[in-house]
Amino acid sequence: MSDLEWVYGIHAVENLLQQQPERIKEIRFQEGRSDKKIHRLEALCRENNKQFYRVPRREIDQLFKQSQERIVHQGVVAYAKVTRSQDEKALYTLVKQLDEPALLIVLDSITDPHNLGACLRSADAAGAHALIMAKDKSAPLNATVSKVACGAAESLPVFSVTNLARTLNKLKEQGVWVVGTAGEADQTLYEQDLTIPTAIIMGAEGEGMRRLTREQCDFLVKLPMAGVVSSLNVSVATGIALYEAVRQRLAK
Numbered sequence: 383m384s385d386l387e388w389v390y391g392i393h394a395v396e397n398l399l400q401q402q403p404e405r406i407k408e409i410r411f412q413e414g415r416s417d418k419k420i421h422r423l424e425a426l427c428r429e430n431n432k433q434f435y436r437v438p439r440r441e442i443d444q445l446f447k448q449s450q451e452r453i454v455h456q457g458v459v460a461y462a463k464v465t466r467s468q469d470e471k472a473l474y475t476l477v478k479q480l481d482e483p484a485l486l487i488v489l490d491s492i493t494d495p496h497n498l499g500a501c502l503r504s505a506d507a508a509g510a511h512a513l514i515m516a517k518d519k520s521a522p523l524n525a526t527v528s529k530v531a532c533g534a535a536e537s538l539p540v541f542s543v544t545n546l547a548r549t550l551n552k553l554k555e556q557g558v559w560v561v562g563t564a565g566e567a568d569q570t571l572y573e574q575d576l577t578i579p580t581a582i583i584m585g586a587e588g589e590g591m592r593r594l595t596r597e598q599c600d601f602l603v604k605l606p607m608a609g610v611v612s613s614l615n616v617s618v619a620t621g622i623a624l625y626e627a628v629r630q631r632l633a634k
Contacts, residue, residue: 388445389462390455391529392419396426398460398528401536403430405463412439412457423458451526465523465535467515467542470549476512476539477556477579484558485627486581489515490546490595492616493586495522499530500617501584506534508624513538514581516546550598553581562591562599563619571603576627577634584620587613 386407389395398406409427411420413436427434439457446453477484487505492498498521505513520542521527528535543549550560561574562583576582583599585591591599605619614622 385463386461387464387525389460389525389528390446390453390458392423392456392458393532394525394528395458395460396423397532397536398462399423399426399430399432403432406430406432407461407463408432409434409458409460410442411436412442412455413437414439415457420458465528465540467523467540470541470543470552472539473512473514473541473543473549474552474556477553477558480511483577483631484579484581485510485576485624485631486553486558487513487620487624488546488550488560488581488583488595489513489520489616490583490591491516491519491586491589492584493519493521495524495526496530497521497615497617498523499527499535501620502527502531502534502538502540504617504621504624506531506538508621508628510538510624512541514541514543514546514549517542517544546592547594547598550581550583550595554598554600559600560598561601561603562596563604563623564590564596564602565604565607565613567602567604569601569603570606571623571626572606574601574603576630580627582620582623582627584616584623587616 389398409432442455442459487510502513554560558579558581560581583591605622
């Protein structure tokens with residue numbers, strides 16, 4: 383498997399140029415596109431000594447002809463080293479070195495790259511310290527995730543672990559409290575103290591958390607649902623949970 387992939391979209395490419403230009407091998411712009419956003423990207427290419435080319439749109443479209451989904455590349459693609467997740471050992475080191483209460487988001491069986499990207503974006507915006515997911519039954523860190531995450535895939539530490547339940551247990555040994563989200567929980571998210579070192583677990587829509595993951599939870603919370611729908615999209619629920627933690631911590 384190649385260590386390089388095509389990252390697409392204005393925000394994803396711009397964040398790569400700003401945060402990790404060393405990962406980029408080359409950039410291609412669609413012929414005929416000439417606006418402020420493109421000029422800004424060209425300036426960033428020059429600042430970072432990155433080669434860029436102007437090519438016909440069909441040439442960029444051809445790069446994604448094997449994709450199972452509709453790719454909206456916005457006329458900008460970068461050939462760059464693949465984003466890699468980190469391992470468990472690095473996670474425990476990160477938590478140990480924090481000088482404030484940990485705020486971690488844990489995704490259990492989230493397989494849609496769009497949802498993963500949106501969760502990354504919310505976690506980065508809320509100032510979470512890391513996103514954790516299992517190596518199996520999880521969406522891969524690919525170009526779609528980078529596009530949806532708008533740069534968060536490059537800035538927020540992502541940890542892919544072999545055994546999620548075991549990792550949660552080790553985090554608990556480090557003083558992190560594990561809060562799982564479940565529709566049948568007795569208390570709401572807003573009744574839970576999130577100012578303590580916290581790992582918030584988001585399960586797959588419908589199925590929720592897996593049994594072994596659930597058994598590691600110190601607390602179970604629910605989002606109050608006043609309408610006819612029984613659940614929210616996981617990325618929306620993630621944003622709500624994280625920003626309740628932010629609200630509580632700011633108030634404290």
